Amino acid sequence: MDGGPVIEARGLTKRYGDKKAVDDLTFTVRPGVVTGFLGPNGAGKSTTMRMILGLDAPTSGTVTVNGRPYVTAVAPMREVGALIDAKAIHGGRSAYNHLLALAQTNNLPRRRVGEVLELTGLTQVAKKRSGGFSLGMGQRLGIAAALLGDPQVLMFDEPVNGLDPDGIRWIREFMRTLAGEGRTVFVSSHLMSEMEHTADHLIVIGRGRLQADMSVKEFITRNSEQSVSVRSPEPGSLIRLLATAGARVETQRDGVLTVRGLEPARIGDLAFDAGIRVHELAPHQASLEEAFMELTRDQVEYRANSDHNELIGA
Amino acid sequence: MTTATHPLGGPPVPVPAPGGMTAPLGPVRATFGGALRSEWTKIRSVRATFWTLVVALAATVGVSVLVSIGTVSSKSGVQDLRDGDPTSSALTGFIVGMLAMVVFGAMAITAEYGTGMIRTSFTAQPRRSTVLAAKAVVLTAVALFVGLVSSFASFLIGAQIFAGKGVHVSLGDPHVLRAVIGGGLFMAVTALLSFGLGAALRHTAGSITAGVGLMFLLPVFQSFMPGAWRDAVVRWMPLNAGGNIITTKNTEHMFTAWTGFGVFVLYAVVALGVGFWLTDRRDA
Ligand SMILES: Nc1ncnc2c1ncn2[C@@H]1O[C@H](COP(=O)(O)OP(=O)(O)OP(=O)(O)O)[C@@H](O)[C@H]1O
Numbered sequence: 001m002d003g004g005p006v007i008e009a010r011g012l013t014k015r016y017g018d019k020k021a022v023d024d025l026t027f028t029v030r031p032g033v034v035t036g037f038l039g040p041n042g043a044g045k046s047t048t049m050r051m052i053l054g055l056d057a058p059t060s061g062t063v064t065v066n067g068r069p070y071v072t073a074v075a076p077m078r079e080v081g082a083l084i085d086a087k088a089i090h091g092g093r094s095a096y097n098h099l100l101a102l103a104q105t106n107n108l109p110r111r112r113v114g115e116v117l118e119l120t121g122l123t124q125v126a127k128k129r130s131g132g133f134s135l136g137m138g139q140r141l142g143i144a145a146a147l148l149g150d151p152q153v154l155m156f157d158e159p160v161n162g163l164d165p166d167g168i169r170w171i172r173e174f175m176r177t178l179a180g181e182g183r184t185v186f187v188s189s190h191l192m193s194e195m196e197h198t199a200d201h202l203i204v205i206g207r208g209r210l211q212a213d214m215s216v217k218e219f220i221t222r223n224s225e226q227s228v229s230v231r232s233p234e235p236g237s238l239i240r241l242l243a244t245a246g247a248r249v250e251t252q253r254d255g256v257l258t259v260r261g262l263e264p265a266r267i268g269d270l271a272f273d274a275g276i277r278v279h280e281l282a283p284h285q286a287s288l289e290e291a292f293m294e295l296t297r298d299q300v301e302y303r304a305n306s307d308h309n310e311l312i313g314a
Numbered sequence: 315m316t317t318a319t320h321p322l323g324g325p326p327v328p329v330p331a332p333g334g335m336t337a338p339l340g341p342v343r344a345t346f347g348g349a350l351r352s353e354w355t356k357i358r359s360v361r362a363t364f365w366t367l368v369v370a371l372a373a374t375v376g377v378s379v380l381v382s383i384g385t386v387s388s389k390s391g392v393q394d395l396r397d398g399d400p401t402s403s404a405l406t407g408f409i410v411g412m413l414a415m416v417v418f419g420a421m422a423i424t425a426e427y428g429t430g431m432i433r434t435s436f437t438a439q440p441r442r443s444t445v446l447a448a449k450a451v452v453l454t455a456v457a458l459f460v461g462l463v464s465s466f467a468s469f470l471i472g473a474q475i476f477a478g479k480g481v482h483v484s485l486g487d488p489h490v491l492r493a494v495i496g497g498g499l500f501m502a503v504t505a506l507l508s509f510g511l512g513a514a515l516r517h518t519a520g521s522i523t524a525g526v527g528l529m530f531l532l533p534v535f536q537s538f539m540p541g542a543w544r545d546a547v548v549r550w551m552p553l554n555a556g557g558n559i560i561t562t563k564n565t566e567h568m569f570t571a572w573t574g575f576g577v578f579v580l581y582a583v584v585a586l587g588v589g590f591w592l593t594d595r596r597d598a
Pocket residue numbers: 016020021039040041042043044045046047048190
């Protein structure tokens with residue numbers, strides 16, 4: 001593996017009617033790491049993944065896997081394993097036959113079906129109708145299907161949706177191991193908290209547009225500015241004092257001041273020296289979830305606005 | 315390697331390395347042969363498919379036998395029966411069995427759209443026409459088999475019933491073998507026509523409605539048409555055109571057996587063409 005990009009999107013755009021679901025996305029996904037594809041609901045994650053797989057045609061722009069469009073792959077399942085929608089199987093078919101039918105399309109050996117069943121722990125229920133599977137078992141069957149071709153690239157669309165914490169941990173470790181083997185793992189989520197522990201790299205989108213493309217570490221450093229909550233019976237004088245000292249101060253609805261740019265100890269000392277009483281002084285680390293919301297908030301506000309305009313226009 | 319209860323629920327699992335390979339995969343390719351095997355696995359592994367085919371067979375043979383019995387008991391003389399078309403009477407059940415074939419053909423593709431399985435299929439084999447063509451081949455083979463079994467069973471039982479009245483028909487008589495094999499062909503092409511509609515429309519109910527409408531409701535309009543029109547138009551209707559293949563005597567204003575069947579095949583070709591074309595250019 002030379003470490004070069006495996007998935008490469010350039011100016012990728014998808015329009016449904018006059019709505020842009022994906023808007024001029026350019027990014028690359030590299031092997032050996034888990035790349036998180038993060039965005040709020042409706043951001044365009046699934047649409048982008050469908051375009052990578054050739055299921056949806058881009059309105060403009062291109063996306064390649066290993067340098068060429070996925071639809072031209074000689075053995076598609078050897079290149080990409082995808083879990084797009086775990087419920088998208090014929091419920092009347094057994095897990096074994098579902099996997100066998102998929103394996104046959106790429107002339108994969110029959111033994112491979114047994115192997116992925118074993119791997120995902122479905123051997124004992126392989127002959128049962130998949131329609132009776134629980135959510136978690138359905139998810140395992142979807143993962144088994146993705147692994148059939150022992151692919152270099154794995155794509156999972158919201159793989160932990162609806163799973164309990166143990167299930168989430170299992171999938172998380174699974175993805176980390178796959179990346180550890182040098183594979184390319186591209187996984188979408190609408191929760192930063194999920195990606196924080198799973199992904200090495202982040203591609204963040206909002207309203208179809210690229211918002212951030214950086215390592216998780218960098219995302220954390222950039223977005224975890226510390227703030228201090230201060231409660232005081234004399235907020236007016238305190239605000240003036242802190243502002244003079246170079247802090248940025250915001251008054252919250254409940255009267256609490258959010259102070260940025262000063263250490264808690266320094267705030268306390270300044271207040272003491274000026275004789276201003278302070279009732280509460282609490283340092284506060286912004287969570288990544290907040291940083292992520294912040295990053296995509298403009299997009300959400302824009303959406304609320306445009307909906308409003310449409311209503312007026314109608 | 316230890317086993318543990320699986321975090322996602324279900325049976326306990328050993329926890330091997332994610333690749334889970336016992337031996338490396340050699341070079342493989344996605345081929346048309348592979349697609350054929352895959353579609354065969356799909357078709358044989360859903361119980362509903364099997365029952366649809368059983369219904370097609372039972373309805374065809376059942377109705378054929380009833381019509382044969384009805385024919386021999388209503389016509390008075392042996393000569394009357396001979397002047398009719400015993401072979402065609404013995405194959406009347408195809409009109410009903412055809413309904414089940416419309417369902418079978420449409421469901422072969424619409425069930426995949428309904429469940430979302432189509433996306434998995436088109437991910438495993440992104441050349442969509444390969445997937446559709448493989449489906450069409452497997453579907454035709456299965457429908458032809460069921461059609462031929464229905465046809466021979468209907469004819470052989472019907473011939474016995476007619477023989478009871480002293481009217482003897484056999485596969486060696488003029489046009490009879492063509493009519494009986496034609497029954498199988500008629501079913502196969504009906505399934506294909508319906509498959510084409512299913513690929514174009516993607517929804518089960520819509521496709522079956524379209525198939526049934528085209529095959530069975532269209533002929534209803536003929537009674538509202540002025541006579542001159544009727545004679546010119548009616549022969550072009552799919553069921554009328556295709557149905558000539560299961561008769562041994564030519565009906566007035568109708569195409570001959572093979573010409574009529576050719577017209578019916580054209581309907582199927584058009585439906586398939588539209589289905590393939592739309593499937594290729596639409597988002598899945
Ligand atoms: N087939 C379609 N036709 C019309 N609009 C669509 C279609 N598919 C998606 N959209 C719209 O495109 C936008 C992006 O949808 P998409 O499903 O890609 O978002 P997402 O990021 O996967 O969201 P979620 O987190 O909810 O899964 C949404 O506004 C959605 O309504």
